[in-house]
Amino acid sequence: MNKVQQAVSIFLCLLGLPGCETRAEYDAEGLFKYVSPSVVTIIAFDEKGQQEGQGSGVAIDKDRIVTNCHVVRETHSLKVTAGDHDYAATWTQADPTRDICLLSVEGLTPMPLPEFRLLDDLKIGETVYAVGNPLGFGLSVNSGLISSISPYRDEQVILASVPLSPGSSGGGLFDSRGRLLGITTAILSAGQNLNIVLPANWVTELNKRGVAAPAVAEFPGPEPHWMEEAQALQAAAKLSEFEKHVRNWRAAQPDSSMAAAYLGVATITQNSAESEAALRDAVRLDDRNEFAWFVLAKLLYSQGHKNEAKQILQKAEQIAPTQGNLYTTKAEWLLEDGKLKEAYSAVQQAIRLEPGVSDHWRILGMVTDRLNQADESAKAFRTALRLNPLDDKIKQALSNVLARNGNPDAAHLAIGKNTDNNPSSAGTLVSMGFTESNRKHYADAEKAFRKAIEIAPETTNAWTGLGGVLQSTNRLKEAEQAYDKAYTLRPDNPKIVAEILANRGNVKSKLGDKQGALQDIQAAVRLDPSSGNVWRSLGILKQENRDYKGVVEAFSKVVNSEVADGADWASLGEALEMLGEKKQALETLEKAEKLAPNNALVLQRLTGYYGRNGDLQKALAYIERALKIDPSTAVNWSSKGYALLKLGRLPEAVSALETATNLDPQLPNAWINLGEAHMRSNNLGKAIPSLEKAITLAPAALDARLYLAQSYLNSRQAEKARTHANVALKAQPELPQALAIVTLAYLMDNNRDAALTNYHKIKARSPQLAQSVKAMAVSQGVSGAQALPD
Structure with a gap:
């Protein structure tokens, strides 16, 4: 809304007439409640x-959703989830050059429909909210700021500091009144500090610019979750229902390789010929x-x-x-062939993959x-039993190993131990959670941990x-809160408690x-005190507080750990x-x-060392290496600038520093360096706002x-300079540079x-500086300069 529109709106409000804009501003929670009914998962x-x-979309009208083309491109069919309902979706129009x-979506009736705010009405620094479905965890809201309106592929787009993740594409960027500013589309930085948002203008221009989308197969509506239901019936040992379900699946999807594979599983015991035929058909349909x-x-x-x-x-x-069961089966067959060392290697690989x-x-x-490795065998069976406490075969195997090796009491306890007090699946779920977390499969890991907590709420590891x-x-x-509960x-075990506290401390920081x-x-x-990870956490915290003695103490422990x-x-x-230990510092950095050699943080530290010690060419070489590894980190660009x-290469410095401020508008050093570069280029019109931004941040x-x-002095703004x-x-009462200004x-x-x-x-502290101040005043023709004593 421009200033004229704002004035009209205020006037109408005063008269109590229609057209008065009275919509309230929301915080993040209120905004999410207001707009989330119009945001869907695709x-x-x-x-x-x-x-x-998977991606996100925004309902802009009854039966119509806007999203990014890359969310729906090259797909066979689409489904839209809005609240608790699923809808078949058809891709109807595309503006491929803009990715809109x-x-x-027949039957979709979102409320409310969002009002648009166009690009010319947006303000840098304005608080905005992104609503979408990042990482598949469900709709969520994140807040940030409009960082800039910048060119991207020859058109103006919004750059916003709202955290986005895979799955956010196609979601909405809203202002505090719930108006749609644009469609979230791309993550620019590794830290998720700067992201591209396609402006709402492009949505309004879609009818004019759009072309017909390629035909996609119509989603067949609500259909059984074939694989999930098959797995559930198989796990419940409902074999006849399992077979019937799989046959229906095969009939409904005759070209599905997984349907054929599950038919092979369902018939493997009673009709091996049919099972083999189905399995061979499965691999014919999908060789992978x-x-x-x-x-x-x-x-x-x-x-x-x-x-x-x-x-x-x-x-x-x-x-x-990476499928552990393949190696376990291989180990069983090698064991049957008497190839024990090869079997041992195979099963160790399975455990490394899926512990x-x-x-x-x-x-x-x-x-x-x-x-004949009795101790390791007993340990392995105990681990298996801890993961699956109700498996009588494992109990018997452990009992046999212990009994054969002269420990009958332990063997008796192993086979007769009551495990009912610990729900059988909680430990397995915890192990699954850590496995998936190590693989960065966070959605699966979270499900496993939450299920373990549901079964056994007092499980610390969960x-x-x-x-x-x-x-x-x-x-x-x-x-x-989770670490609070764990604590x-x-x-x-003090080591476990220390790990919990260190993790909680990192989060608090x-x-x-x-x-x-x-x-x-x-x-x-x-x-x-022996944990290197704990000392590292302390060192990072001391580093943030510039307690360099504390940093040295902490990281001296870390470098001597595993x-x-x-x-x-x-x-x-x-x-x-x-701390002034330059020789030792250089030796440590070289190590x-x-x-x-390709660690970005190592290269940053070397850049800083050589820059602070006057070898700027070497500093520049190191930061160039760091930028090749990670070109999206603002600190690297600031260091280069x-x-x-x-080095006096001012135009290059300005370019690098402008990149730094675009990547992270909240980085004070980048603004300070940019302001100095503009000042030395005598571009005071840009130096002053850059430095004003710097002192706002620091x-x-x-x-x-x-x-x-x-800069104010050079522009003859004496009062502001003073x-x-x-x-x-x-801060420093005798600072000569400040006294000179x-x-x-x-x-x-x-x-x-x-x-x-x-x-x-000045003269009392530095006669030479006093002479320079007088000479500068005289050269600039400042009134009264000649009256200053020599």
């Missing part, structure tokens, strides 16, 4: 009915279906066709090298038992694991509670330099580079104050007495 399917992607597409190859291999092996079975198992392994699967540990127990997932997905307040359930973070992490150090890496050595080196600035930065005072110089003098500013205002008072202060 799920894309391939020609086999398998989900292949329109879907038709490792599940079908795996089941076919097991069927052929059971029929005595062992060589062919082994070849087929090897093919499945090539397709899916939370009890069957892998059971096979390891069998293999090590045959290798709460700890959940906290880690929430922390990794930037839901920090929820993560803190209240803390076991007697990110939430801004530095004191609480320090208390937690120091307590963790006291509990487990977890040490090149980045730890680099952090230690930087802290040593800050860091040897350990991790600083080096170019000090009011205590003396260099920013002095550069700003100098104001900022006096702020610097409050004040002296010249008073001369410009013809206040010779005040100028002379400050000039004498």
Whole structure:
């Protein structure tokens, strides 16, 4: 809304007439409640009915949704989820050069329909909210600011500092009144600090610019979740219902490789010929279906066709090298052939891939038992039993191992131990959660941890694991609450408690509670002073507080631990330099580079060292290497700009520093360096706003104050120059540069007495600087300059 429109709206409000804009402003929670009924989840399917992607969309009218074209492109069918309802969707119109597409969704009646705000009405720094479905966790809201309106592919787009994740594409960016500003589309930086939003103008222009979308198959409406229901029936041992369901699936989707594979499973015991035919049809339909190859291999092996079975198992392994059950089956067959060492290697691979699967540990127990490694065999069976406490076969196997090795009492306890007090599946779910978390499958990990907590709420590991997932997905307040719960359930093991406290401290630090973070992490150090991870957490916190002695103490512990890496050595080196230990610092940084030559943080630390010690060419070479590794980090661009600035390459410096401020508008050093570069280029019109922005972000930065005072002085704004110089003098009363600016500013205002008072202060500290101040005043023709004493 422009100023004229605003005035009209106010006038109408005063008269009580229609057209008065009275919509309330919302906070994040209220905004989400207001607009979320108009934001949907879009799920894309391939020609086999398998989900292949997910995004978000915004309902702009009855039956119409706008989203990004890349969400729906090259899909076979689409489904829209709005609230608790699913709808078939058809892609009807596209503006491919702008990545804006329109879907038709019969039966969708969103409320309310969003009002648009166009690009010309937006303001830099305005608070905005992104609503979408990031990472598949469900609709959520994130807040940020409009960072800039910038060119992208020759058109103006919105750059916003709203955190986005995969799945956010196609969602809406709203203002505090719930008006649609644009469609979220792309993540620019690794830290998710700057993202592209396609303006609402493009949505309004879709009818004029759009073309017909390629035809897509109509989604067949609500259809059984074939695979999920098949797996549930199989797990419940409802074999006749399982077979009937699979046959219906096969009839409904005759070209589905998974339907054929499950028919092979359903008939494998009573009709091996039909099972084999179905499995061979499954791999014909999809040569990459490792599940079908795996089941076919097991069927052929059971029929005595062992060589062919082994070849087929090897093919499945090539397709899916991370599937642990393939290696376990291979280990069983090698065990049967008496190839014990090869079997041991195979099952170890399965455990490395999936440490939370009890069957892998059971096979390891069998293999090590045959290798006469009784202790390792018993340990493996105990692990398997801990993951699956109700498996009587594992109990019996453990009992046999213990009994054969002279421990009958333990054998008796193993087979007779009552495990009913610990729900059988909670431990397995926790292990699954950690496995999925290590793979960065955070949605699956969260489901496993939450299910474990539902079954056994007092399981410490489940709460700890959940906290880690929430922390990794930037839901920090929820993560803190999960760690709080884990801490209240803390076991007697001090190492586990220390890990919980360190994790909670890291979260508190990110939430801004530095004191609480320090208390937690120091307590963790006291509990487990041998943990390198705990010391690292303390070192990072000390680094943020510029306590370099504390940094050296902490990282000296880290680099002597098993977890040490090149980045730890680099952090230690930087802290040593800050304490004046330059020789030791350089040796430490050089060791860091040897350990991790392509680590961006290591290269940043080396850049800083050489920059602060005058070797700007070397500093520039290191930061160029860092930018090749990570070109989206504002700090790297700021460091490059600083080096170019000090080398006198001002146009290049300005370009690099403008990139830094675009990537992270909240980085004070980038604005300070940019302001200095503009000042030295005599571009005061750009220097002054850059430096004003810098002191807004960092009011205590003396260099920013002095550069700003100098810029005002150079533009003959004496009073403003004097104001900022006096702020610097409050911090350092005898600062010569500030006294010089004040002296010249008073001369410009013809206040010779005040100028002379400050000039004498300069002369008392530095006669040479006093001469330079006088010479500068004389050269610029400042009135009264000649009256200053030599």
